[in-house]
Structures are given as structure tokens and as C-alpha cells.
Amino acid sequence: MLSFSQLVCCLCLLFFVVFSKAEPDFSLLNISVDTERLVEDLKILGQFSDGDYPGITRLLYSKEDKAARRYLIALFEQSGLSVSWDPVGNIFARWEGSDPTAPAVGSGSHFDTLLNAGLYDGTLGVLGALEAIRSLKKAGFQPKRSIEIVAFTSEEVSRFGVGCVGSRYMVGSLSVEELMKLKDSEGVDFDSARKFCGYTEELGSSTTSDDRYSAFVELHIEQYHILEDKGIPIGLVTDIAAPALYTVEWKGPGGHAGSVPLNERQDPFLAASEFALSLEQLILKDPTNSRATIGRVEVYPGSAGAIPRSVRLSVDIRDINEESRTKLKEQAMEKAASIAQKRKVKMDISHNYSYPPAKMDPKVIAVMEDSCRKYNLTFLKMISRPFHDSLFMATKFPTGMIFIPCKEGKSHVPDEYASPEDILRGVEVLAETLARLSYL
Ligand SMILES: [Zn+2]
Structure with missing residues (x-):
């Protein structure tokens, strides 16, 4: 005998399977995020670190980075996503939509860290996007546009003194010549480090087309305490300084x-x-x-x-x-x-x-606002003072960012912390936003 809530879930599932090609009624989309699993994934990823836990050190193309990449790829594959990467090691995990040739909806962030840093910066946007996809799959949702996770190579200015390596490479703001000149503090050049990490193909210019993504959304901790002070669970970024x-x-x-x-x-x-x-x-x-x-x-x-x-x-x-x-x-x-x-x-x-400042896309923001309303979540439109991969993604693709509070605004430190409740809300909004964008 099915309980009432199980019956509702089954009906939702049936609805999305039967009407997967038509515009779904998003009020019926019933997303249930497994926050416990996501937090566990974050903690496991945090163990790929060259330093004392909970301080995390995972520098670009280090052996810890290499192991973290293997872990991420395994997680993506276990969730039925098709995985690929480019010559600098941006990792793509794609959930094929019913219209696979249409520009996809992208979502992701970075998974490298500074020295002795925290568990959530960047990684929440990568594993949060994975959890969003898992919860959409569980709800029986079928995307029209494909939904693709991007795990960006090296957003932090750490090993080679250049930030947002992966996103800048993708959108053509960092040339192969510039990359080839980079050396770390021990004199190891970018190309040798890249090859050590397993990216042995020739380093040509990025082949990312201008219509690869119809929209890009990054979930991130706020890295300051405006949301926490105001008691607001979601920040929707309007501009990135x-x-x-x-x-x-x-x-x-x-x-x-x-x-x-x-x-x-x-x-x-x-x-x-x-x-x-x-x-x-x-x-x-x-x-x-x-x-x-x-x-x-x-x-x-x-x-x-x-x-x-x-x-x-x-x-x-x-x-x-x-x-x-x-x-x-x-x-x-x-x-x-x-x-x-x-x-x-x-x-x-x-x-x-x-770097030019970025404006987030009003249409993407409007979808994020609708998603917040569905879950009765208050939100604050706000400026991102730190920059992120989205700063560069916005130069080519309509982009939006979802912020969640982090304790006392602390980031880039070992005691960086986001609560499971805030993570849950962030991933709910992200999942709903990705689902809606896949039909726009
Ligand atoms: Zn970050």
C-alpha cells in the first residue's frame, strides 16, 4: 500500500516521463535533495589534500588534484553522466537532454584551493550541481536542453599566479602562449605540470563554441556575512566586481x-x-x-x-x-x-x-527568483565582490550566481563552514533553476 506522499511522487514521476518532451508544469516538480550524501561527498573530496585536515591544500595539477579529478569523474559516471575534458583539465559531465543538439545549460565551479583553505569554496558549486542533477533524476525530470556540469581547472591564484585558468581558457581570455609562459615557484612550467596530471594532448586554443551554453549558473558560498547578518538564505548575484x-x-x-x-x-x-x-x-x-x-x-x-x-x-x-x-x-x-x-x-x-566587471543575465536571475519563490525562500539581490569563474563565463554566456551564507563570512580558511540547511536550500534553488532553464 502506497502512502499519500509516495503516491504523489509516483504521479509526478509519471507526469515527467509521459510529458518529457513538452513544457513541464514546474509546480509539479518535486525535488528532494540528499544533503547528507552531498556533505559526505564534500568531505571525501576534502581528503584529497596536501595538508592537515580540515585545512585543505589542493593546488593545480598536484598529486592531490589528480586524485580529486579521478574521484569526481567516478562520481559523475556513477550518476550516469558522460564525462569529457579539455586540454587544461576542465572536466565536463553531461546529462543528455531530449534536444541534445541545442545549447546546454551549464553549471559548476572550481575544485582547487589556496594553501590551508576550506571545504566549500568552489567544491559546493561542483558537487552541488551533481546533487542537483541526481535530485532531478530522482524526481523523474527529463531535461530538454542537456545539463552539463563544469568542474573548472584552477580558479584560485595559487600555483601559477593566475586565477580562473579553466574558465578564462574556455572563453578565450587566456591564450595558449600565455599559458606556456607560466612557471610555478619551483620553476615547473604549466605544460609539464599539465602533462603530469594526465592531460597529454596538445595544448591548442579552446574549442568552446559561443553557443555551447544557453545559460550558466554557479552555486557558491557568499565568502562574506551579509546573508548571515540579514538571516536571508539565498543571494542572487546581479554584478561581479x-x-x-x-x-x-x-x-x-x-x-x-x-x-x-x-x-x-x-x-x-x-x-x-x-x-x-x-x-x-x-x-x-x-x-x-x-x-x-x-x-x-x-x-x-x-x-x-x-x-x-x-x-x-x-x-x-x-x-x-x-x-x-x-x-x-x-x-x-x-x-x-x-x-x-x-x-x-x-x-x-x-x-x-x-578584467571587465560582469553583469549577471536578467533572464537567468528571473528564473532563479521564480525558483526561490517556489520554495518560499527569501532572497537578496547582491553584488559579488570576490570574482569567480562566472566573471569569465559571463563574457560569452548568459550567467547567474546563487550564493548561500557561510558562517561568519569566513572563507579561504580551514574553518570555512556552510550549514546543511543552507546547502539544501542552495541546491534546491539550483536544481529548480537548471530544470527551468533547460526548457527556455
Ligand atoms: Zn571560489
Whole structure:
């Protein structure tokens, strides 16, 4: 004898099997996410680490990364997905839709980590997408467009000093020539490391076509505490801020720390310091959207008894608006020039890189909103300050991001944590969104 809830499930299953080619009635789609299994998968993936658990270290193309890749591929295959990869090791796991030639719906994130980092950053988006597919399969759903998980190679700026390697390669923002020049701190080049990890095919340009995905959705922990503070379970990202990185170098004649009076010095360190404080003041005038960070300072020769002869600063400026970011950079550099003149030191600016900020696709956001409403989940439309693979996916494909809270906003640390309840909600919204997008 079937219980009432079992009967409802059977009817739903029957509905989706019979009407799989027609537009389904999504109010009947009954998704039940197995959070316990997902958390277990996350913990197992976390064991592929070169460090003490719970701190996780899984650098690109390391032996831990290689083992994690084997584990992911096995999980994808066990779930009946067809697995492939590209020459940089982006892994694709596809659930074939009833219209397999139509552009697919993509979903995924990264599975590499920084040194001694957490369990959920990136991996939630990979294994969460897998759990979304498993729960859709269990509900008897048949996608029209194929749904494809992308497990991106190396989003973190760790081993080779470049972030979002996989997504940038896919969309053509990182060329083969640039990849071939990369070396890690031990002098191992990108190509040798790639081959060590089993990707021995020739490294040509990406063959990802412009219509590979009709939409792309990334589930991710927020990595800050806005959602937690407001008690809101879901964040829907509208914009991703992007960085522009510059190096500012200051030079002076140096001199003896004992003999040269302070009013006669041309001290590049003091000029750089004045610049750092003026940059802070510039941002504080309108702190809403812009961020500026001096994260690296190199003082030469670095002797306690000598006035420095040169100082190099990294200046990272971020905004969701490229024009505002450029304006800010120009104001900062004008200030730098006037400080250099006043302090009689030379100043030189070089541009390292700039990525364009991304707008998430309004249609994808609308589908995510409908999905939240179905589960009676409140959501907050918000900006992502950290960037993700979606920053680059958005340059080619309509993209959206779902955020869930993480405890105290902590990320990139061993005690990074997302609760099973929040994970459940995130995967429900993701699964519903992927299902709906597969019919749009
Ligand atoms: Zn991440």
C-alpha cells in the first residue's frame, strides 16, 4: 500500500516521463535533495589534500588534484553522466537532454584551493550541481536542453599566479602562449605540470563554441556575512566586481640613515606611504562600490640603516563599473604624481591586468527568483565582490550566481563552514533553476 506522499511522487514521476518532451508544469516538480550524501561527498573530496585536515591544500595539477579529478569523474559516471575534458583539465559531465543538439545549460565551479583553505569554496558549486542533477533524476525530470556540469581547472591564484585558468581558457581570455609562459615557484612550467596530471594532448586554443551554453549558473558560498547578518538564505548575484592591477614604483637616491637630515631626503618609502593613505581617503569618499588594496610592498635594498632607493607597490582596484574603476585609477595616479613631485622622487606606473566587471543575465536571475519563490525562500539581490569563474563565463554566456551564507563570512580558511540547511536550500534553488532553464 502506497502512502499519500509516495503516491504523489509516483504521479509526478509519471507526469515527467509521459510529458518529457513538452513544457513541464514546474509546480509539479518535486525535488528532494540528499544533503547528507552531498556533505559526505564534500568531505571525501576534502581528503584529497596536501595538508592537515580540515585545512585543505589542493593546488593545480598536484598529486592531490589528480586524485580529486579521478574521484569526481567516478562520481559523475556513477550518476550516469558522460564525462569529457579539455586540454587544461576542465572536466565536463553531461546529462543528455531530449534536444541534445541545442545549447546546454551549464553549471559548476572550481575544485582547487589556496594553501590551508576550506571545504566549500568552489567544491559546493561542483558537487552541488551533481546533487542537483541526481535530485532531478530522482524526481523523474527529463531535461530538454542537456545539463552539463563544469568542474573548472584552477580558479584560485595559487600555483601559477593566475586565477580562473579553466574558465578564462574556455572563453578565450587566456591564450595558449600565455599559458606556456607560466612557471610555478619551483620553476615547473604549466605544460609539464599539465602533462603530469594526465592531460597529454596538445595544448591548442579552446574549442568552446559561443553557443555551447544557453545559460550558466554557479552555486557558491557568499565568502562574506551579509546573508548571515540579514538571516536571508539565498543571494542572487546581479554584478561581479573585477580587479585592475597596477604596479607603482617609487625611486630616490637613497642615503645613510644617520647622516641625511629628514628635510633633505627624497625617500620613496615615505612617498609610497603618503600615496597609500591618500588612496584610502579617495575610496572613503564613496565606499559603496570601490575597493583598493595595496597587498604587496617591496622595499629595496631593505636595509635598516639605509634610506630606501626604491619601493614597489601592487595596487588592486575593484569595482562593478569599469568607468568608475578607470576614473578612480586616474584620480589615484594624479595623486601619486603630485606626491612624487612634492617629495622629489621618481614615480612609474605599470599596468599588470584588468578584467571587465560582469553583469549577471536578467533572464537567468528571473528564473532563479521564480525558483526561490517556489520554495518560499527569501532572497537578496547582491553584488559579488570576490570574482569567480562566472566573471569569465559571463563574457560569452548568459550567467547567474546563487550564493548561500557561510558562517561568519569566513572563507579561504580551514574553518570555512556552510550549514546543511543552507546547502539544501542552495541546491534546491539550483536544481529548480537548471530544470527551468533547460526548457527556455
Ligand atoms: Zn571560489
